[in-house]
Amino acid sequence: METPQERHPEESRPYARRAFLGATALGLTSLFWGKSVWSAFTSAARPLENALPASLVPSGWRIYTVASTMPTFDSTTWRLQIAGLVDRPQTLTIADLRSLPRAEQVSTFHCVTGWSVENVHWAGVRFRDLLAAAGPQASGTVLEFVSAEAPYVDTLMLRQAELHDAMLAYEMDGEPLRREHGAPVRVVIPEMYGYKNVKWVERIVVTDQVSPGYWEQRGYDVDAWVGKSNGL
Amino acid sequence: MTSTPGSASRMASSPVATEPVVFTSEPRYIHRFSRTERTLHWVHAAAFFVLLGSGLVLYVPRLSELVGRRPFVKDVHFDTGLAWMLALALIVVLGDRRGLRRTLRELDGFDRDDRLWLRRIPRPQGRFNAGQKLNAALTASFALLFAVSGVLLWYGERNSSFRFASTILLHDGLMYVSLVLLAGHLYLALIYPSTRHALRGMTTGSVRRDWAREHHSKWVDEQKSPRE
Numbered sequence: 001m002e003t004p005q006e007r008h009p010e011e012s013r014p015y016a017r018r019a020f021l022g023a024t025a026l027g028l029t030s031l032f033w034g035k036s037v038w039s040a041f042t043s044a045a046r047p048l049e050n051a052l053p054a055s056l057v058p059s060g061w062r063i064y065t066v067a068s069t070m071p072t073f074d075s076t077t078w079r080l081q082i083a084g085l086v087d088r089p090q091t092l093t094i095a096d097l098r099s100l101p102r103a104e105q106v107s108t109f110h111c112v113t114g115w116s117v118e119n120v121h122w123a124g125v126r127f128r129d130l131l132a133a134a135g136p137q138a139s140g141t142v143l144e145f146v147s148a149e150a151p152y153v154d155t156l157m158l159r160q161a162e163l164h165d166a167m168l169a170y171e172m173d174g175e176p177l178r179r180e181h182g183a184p185v186r187v188v189i190p191e192m193y194g195y196k197n198v199k200w201v202e203r204i205v206v207t208d209q210v211s212p213g214y215w216e217q218r219g220y221d222v223d224a225w226v227g228k229s230n231g232l
Numbered sequence: 233m234t235s236t237p238g239s240a241s242r243m244a245s246s247p248v249a250t251e252p253v254v255f256t257s258e259p260r261y262i263h264r265f266s267r268t269e270r271t272l273h274w275v276h277a278a279a280f281f282v283l284l285g286s287g288l289v290l291y292v293p294r295l296s297e298l299v300g301r302r303p304f305v306k307d308v309h310f311d312t313g314l315a316w317m318l319a320l321a322l323i324v325v326l327g328d329r330r331g332l333r334r335t336l337r338e339l340d341g342f343d344r345d346d347r348l349w350l351r352r353i354p355r356p357q358g359r360f361n362a363g364q365k366l367n368a369a370l371t372a373s374f375a376l377l378f379a380v381s382g383v384l385l386w387y388g389e390r391n392s393s394f395r396f397a398s399t400i401l402l403h404d405g406l407m408y409v410s411l412v413l414l415a416g417h418l419y420l421a422l423i424y425p426s427t428r429h430a431l432r433g434m435t436t437g438s439v440r441r442d443w444a445r446e447h448h449s450k451w452v453d454e455q456k457s458p459r460e
Contacts, residue, residue, distance in 0.1 A: 023369070035398040
């Protein structure tokens with residue numbers, strides 16, 4: 001049986017306060033070191049990740065949409081339009097796209113909100129090959145990508161779209177682009193944040209001026225270079 | 233098998249052990265959580281589940297695709313977060329603040345018994361055991377960090393000078409750690425036989441005195457002795 005407590009106030013230590021302050025300090029400072037520590041950890045854990053079945057490893061993707069429903073497409077009726085300042089406007093089917101020179105690459109996808117997915121395998125068409133038949137006019141220096149997910153639009157300068165690793169992708173990680181990743185085709189430009197990588201592209205308009213895209217109308221930078229824009 | 237035939241029936245027919253008769257005027261139940269404490273707990277719990285559900289829809293690709301309506305789900309998540317913070321603040325302001333201050337002091341201090349208890353040495357505990365004290369401290373810290381990182385995610389979308397590359401990692405990481413804490417909490421409150429009676433304290437406010445004496449004997453003793 002316990003004898004009545006002898007009270008030693010000095011014996012009581014404020015551990016809960018310390019746990020609270022410690023965890024809070026750790027969390028708040030992680031705003032500045034979190035991502036670098038996390039990427040060091042994930043690259044150290046890569047052998048483990050490769051050993052595990054793929055279904056157990058989180059893909060790292062998050063699916064961002066701005067409309068209330070995600071576009072669906074019907075491969076028999078779907079067409080990609082190429083219009084604007086071109087000599088010969090085009091209407092392409094999936095088969096037309098796939099008959100163009102195929103490009104493949106492995107690159108990292110960076111979202112402006114802080115997450116990244118490494119080693120994404122893309123297959124698709126380089127913009128130079130895509131636009132060859134349409135023939136952009138000399139004044140056409142900007143590509144505007146119109147998404148089936150209205151009202152999402154964004155632009156790239158033609159010279160940005162012609163970077164060596166930019167493409168209009170129709171395959172991801174060895175299979176046709178999945179619906180949540182922009183089926184059937186999306187823009188891939190790894191040097192820029194994800195919001196420039198327009199999903200569900202259904203129209204490409206060649207123009208002579210940059211008009212702000214969906215997020216740019218909401219304050220994001222027009223040139224979304226990874227690590228050099230949007231305050232990052 | 234060591235049991236002999238008939239042992240079961242013998243056991244069944246043996247007289248039922250009578251409970252020790254306690255001659256006392258003490259009520260059978262003892263009050264553990266005030267109305268303010270219980271309201272805080274349940275508002276926090278309810279908000280956590282709505283935030284978790286809507287957050288997972290925003291976070292897990294399969295769920296995002298299945299549910300769609302991202303702008304709406306985003307609003308639900310954000311508005312619930314706001315309502316949660318506001319509700320907690322209101323309960324503190326309108327509730328029993330003196331009682332809460334006393335509870336805070338109780339949670340903060342770890343005496344010698346608490347420190348031994350943390351090293352898995354059974355020692356008599358107060359109204360909160362050392363594990364509950366730590367859980368409360370971490371829950372409070374995570375609530376604050378969730379709120380800060382959530383507001384940064386929302387405001388950073390509008391003003392890029394409040395955008396940090398690690399905000400989303402913090403918010404997601406908190407979710408994972410909170411789920412671990414929550415799993416332990418739910419196990420002890422709903423499943424583990426010797427502790428789950430505690431749930432009664434959080435729903436009705438009171439717990440059985442004999443249970444309290446077993447788990448929180450120092451607190452029961454304090455209740456008996458006249459306050460200095």
